[in-house]
Each structure stands twice: as structure tokens, then as C-alpha cells.
Amino acid sequence: MSLQATTSQTVGPYFSIGLTRLKRVDLAGPGVSGERITIEGRVLDGERKPVSDAMIEIWQADSHGKYAHPEDDQKKPLEPGFQGFGRIPVDENGKFSFTTIKPGAVPGPKGNPQAPHIAVSVFMRGLLRRLVTRIYFPDEPANAGEFVLNLVEPERRATLIAKKSVNQIGTLEWNVILQGPDETVFFDIGL
Structure with a gap:
């Protein structure tokens, strides 16, 4: 018997079937x-033309740096009402919006804290695999020593x-650019 990976399949155009219940644009309840x-x-x-059939998936820790996931065994409190996960479809102009709280620092390699960030996956027609990236926060002192961010060439970190x-006030802007000189940095997660 041979053990080999099966062929990847495109995620569209019907990827929304079964995903509607996971749509969540507010990760932090009252x-x-x-x-x-x-x-x-x-x-x-x-x-720079809008992609009208993409979906953004986000994962993040709460303000204490704890994920709302059973495998996060940190001795930190978990906020009741905090979801930490959401899927947001874009509109016909490629626009998306979600509300959350700024995450706290989570442990990184060798237990060193990572800068606050949100993990992002992008799904859309024509992709054989999701695109994986992160959102970091402006004026965050921890960005300077962030392990993952420092793996990226300085000119592309923005x-x-x-x-x-x-x-x-309280709104941040962040775009996903799929190709070209301002292409968003995507990470190879070795699937």
C-alpha cells in the first residue's frame, strides 16, 4: 500500500455550503x-480589482493572550463571550469588516511572547489551498522583537x-493584495 497525499481540490465556487453557520463578524460579545x-x-x-467571492477566516487570542480552544492549556483566564474565531465573506466590492478586541501576547518559539496578532486564512475560487497570513497592530512596541514578523524582509513587513x-477612531484598515509589488506576505504552513 502506498501512502501519498490526495490531490488538492479548488475551494469554490460552492465553498459556502455548510459554512454559513460559522459566519461571525463580532468575536467579542458584550x-x-x-x-x-x-x-x-x-x-x-x-x-487592484476587487475579489468578490473570497472569505476571510480569523483566529486570535483574547486580551489575556488565551485562545478559546481546548488545546490552549495556559493558566490564564478565558473571557466568557469571547469566540476567537470567525469567518467573514467579502461583498461584491471585495470588502470585509469584523469587530473584536486587540489580542494579548501568546507564547511563541521557546516560550517567548509573540506580538499581538490575528491569524488569517483566505479562501476563494481558484485557490487549491488557503492563503495564510497575519495582522499585526500599528504602534505596537512588541512588533520590533516579533519572531515571525522578523522573518519577513523589512520592506514587506508593512x-x-x-x-x-x-x-x-477604533478602526484599523488592512487589505489582502494577492499579487504585485504590494502583495500581502503569505506564509507556507507546510500542508
């Missing part, structure tokens, strides 16, 4: 502590750091 933020952006192709909105 009473969850932490700095409440909204992240808005767009998914754009290499010509694609991973959200920007403060000039129009709305």
Missing part, C-alpha cells in the same frame, strides 16, 4: 474585556501591519 477594535479591508487581485483609520 462584557468581554480589552480594547475593542474594528478591522476593515478589501481583498484585491494583482491589478503588508502585515494594519493602519489606523483616518476616518474612524
Whole structure:
């Protein structure tokens, strides 16, 4: 018997079947502590045209740096009402928006704390595998020593750091650009 990986299949156009119940645009319910933020952006192709059939999946820790997942065995409190996971479809203009709290630091390699971040997967028609990236926060002192962020060439790090909105307090802007000179940094997670 031969053990080999099966062929990957494209995720669209019917990937929304069965995923509707997992759609969640507010990860932090009422009473969850932490700095409440909204992240808005767009998914754009290499010509800066909107991708209208993408879905963003996000995972993050709560403000204490604990994930709402049974495998997170840190001795930190878990906020009741904090989901830590959401799936957000884009609209016909490639726009998405979600509300959450700024995550706390989580352990990284050798137990060193990672800078606050949100893990992001991008799914869309034509992709054989999801794209994996991260959102980091502007003006975050821990970014300077962040293990993963420092693996990225300095000139490309800005694609991973959200920007403060000039129009709305508490809102950050972060776009997914699939190709070209400003392409978002995507990570190979070795699937």
C-alpha cells in the first residue's frame, strides 16, 4: 500500500455550503474585556480589482493572550463571550469588516511572547489551498522583537501591519493584495 497525499481540490465556487453557520463578524460579545477594535479591508487581485467571492477566516487570542480552544492549556483566564474565531465573506466590492478586541501576547518559539496578532486564512475560487497570513497592530512596541514578523524582509513587513483609520477612531484598515509589488506576505504552513 502506498501512502501519498490526495490531490488538492479548488475551494469554490460552492465553498459556502455548510459554512454559513460559522459566519461571525463580532468575536467579542458584550462584557468581554480589552480594547475593542474594528478591522476593515478589501481583498484585491494583482491589478487592484476587487475579489468578490473570497472569505476571510480569523483566529486570535483574547486580551489575556488565551485562545478559546481546548488545546490552549495556559493558566490564564478565558473571557466568557469571547469566540476567537470567525469567518467573514467579502461583498461584491471585495470588502470585509469584523469587530473584536486587540489580542494579548501568546507564547511563541521557546516560550517567548509573540506580538499581538490575528491569524488569517483566505479562501476563494481558484485557490487549491488557503492563503495564510497575519495582522499585526500599528504602534505596537512588541512588533520590533516579533519572531515571525522578523522573518519577513523589512520592506514587506508593512503588508502585515494594519493602519489606523483616518476616518474612524477604533478602526484599523488592512487589505489582502494577492499579487504585485504590494502583495500581502503569505506564509507556507507546510500542508
